[in-house]
Amino acid sequence: MTRKKRVEEASVVAEPLAVEEGLTISDLRGVLEEIKGFDGVIGYILRKSTSAAIDLKDPSKIIDFAILSSSALDAGDGVAEVFSLGKVKYVSVDGGNVRVLALIANDNKICVFMEKSADCDRILKKLLLI
Amino acid sequence: MDSEVYSFALKSALDEIRNLCPDVTGAFIFREDGEVVAGDGALSDKFMARVVDAFEEIFDKADVIGGVDGITVDGDSGKVSVSRFNDVYMVIATSKNADVNYVGTVTRVLIPTVMRLLEKICSTPNQNKTETENVVVENKELQLQLKETPVEEEEALAEAKVEEAVAVEHREPLVNQLIVENLGGLLVSSDTVRVDPQVLSQWSKLYEDIEIKEVEIETFDGKSVRCKVKPVKDSKFEGKGIIQMPEKVQLNLEIKKGELVKVKPIVE
Secondary structure (H helix, E strand, O other): OOOHHHHHHHHHHHHHHHHHHHHHHHHHHHHHHHOOOOOOOOEEEEEOOEEEEEEOHHHHHHHHHHHHHHHHHHHHHHHHHHHHHOOOEEEEEEEEEEEEEEEEEEEEEEEEEEEEEOOHHHHHHHOOOO | HEEEEEHHHHHHHHHHHHHHHEEEEEEEEEEEEOOOOOOOOOOOOOHHHHHHHHHHHHHHHHHHHHOOEEEEEEEOEEEEEEEEOOOOOEEEEEOOOHHHHHHHHHHHHHHHHHHHHHHOOOOOOOHHHHHHHHHHHHHHHHHHHHHHHHHHHHHHHHHHHHHHHHHHOOOOOOOEEEEEEEEOOOOOOOOOEEEEEHHHHHHHHHHHOOOOOOOEEEEEOEEEEEEEEOOOOOOOOOOOOEEOHHHHHHHHOOOOOOOOOEEEEEEO
């Protein structure tokens, strides 16, 4: 009787961890991999509280891009607070040769980097559906 | 003095933007070093400084993407956009349901126009004073000459004025900046665009009721194309400064819906 109970308890504890991993990381990465295939997309950074995934065509710029993406989201929060914009849906930064799209989806910080010619609206629609 | 004139003119432009666009909740202009150049009067200095501080880190880290041309922060209750005009940045805050295309069109036309005028007018104080004195002296000399002019020369002057009027009539056609909208449908010709009827009427009046049949469309990247033109059919687009374009034309010009293009009537 006791042994059976223990087996049931063990299976109940294991399931939530597996389900959470499947819905967040792999689904998110799937969407980001799809976005990375769009014309003009240079790469992305995906950050959770305890892990990060980075996929950039130019690995030498990983640190600079990572810092910029963090700055963009922090700036968005700061401006949203000052102007009372409510919850930030996304922040975009248009640079001289690269555009950055940053947003938070389900506690995941996502940042996509693209050339100016990329279809930003299409990428944004995809990200906002996450 | 020049910076005061500069700030006052830009402040007036910002006030005018708020008058034209009631959905604009705040607007100001600052330099990359953080100095606020002009505000719309509704935002306090402290408020503007907080906003500039919030964006400072992006500016500091943006070398990797080639500097900052623009920033957008889209929230549930509104949006803030930063746009670069030469060496200054304009911040525009809009409410949730603002027509951002309209606001963008107004700001992208008004601010650069004011800045270009200011550059010409407010170059340096000494240079301006000298130029003004020269113009006054020239005018006085011209007046003296006119008083002494015999009848034949007066007739020649009158002819010159007529020639100038003729030259003005044949000057470069008026260019309008219009917003791109999609033009679709089964029977849509791929070489025809549809323009706001008010714009067509304005051109027609300017060129003595000549019917405008073709236009030249130019993007800000320098690409241009010539198309046949007809008035927009859908009344919801009237008065909105719209040009409806088939997808083929948009692809040729490498533009899409919502972008601004320069449109010039072909007058032959």
